[in-house]
Amino acid sequence: MQFLNGITLLLVYQLVGEITVRLLGLPIPGPVLGMVMLFITLMIRGRTPESVDQASSALLSHLSLLFVPAGVGMMAHFGRIADEWVPITLALLLSTVITMVATALIMQVTTRWFTKPLAENGKHDE
Known part of the structure; x- marks a missing residue:
């Protein structure tokens, strides 16, 4: 359940970044803005929630799979x-x-x- 909460939080930040970029017409990718907002949030909190830590570790352990679409392209x-x-x-x-x-x-x-x-x-x- 922790993983699901963490991945949901990561996707929410990505969505907020995408919406912000589209509304303001910013010339940066939405996921990048979402990642910056997540970073700022984590810096303010001073720690990483267990759910985000678990989800990010799972994503990083399978990072090589994320390069498959680029290779196919x-x-x-x-x-x-x-x-x-x-x-x-x-x-x-x-x-x-x-x-x-x-x-x-x-x-x-x-x-x-x-x-x-x-x-x-x-x-x-x-």
Whole structure:
């Protein structure tokens, strides 16, 4: 019963995210907004309910099955992918480089942000 309650809660957040995106015309996927709202809720509560923990663990244990539709879609549209391999490859390479640069910059900023208070207090990691 815990699993059913947890999966229902996850789906409710996804639905609320989808409805919000459609009503406000936001340019992000509804499930992403729902996930952000769930994250904020869990941060405010300070803990994860047992039902959500159980449902998310069960979903993660079967994560590989969720990639089957994507694989089937790639096989069904293989001709189109073969025709447009250059833009797809460029998009993948550019997005990877941009992600790596953004991650490095964010890491540098957050490292300075967290180490600055330690240096001001006279504490140093050794």
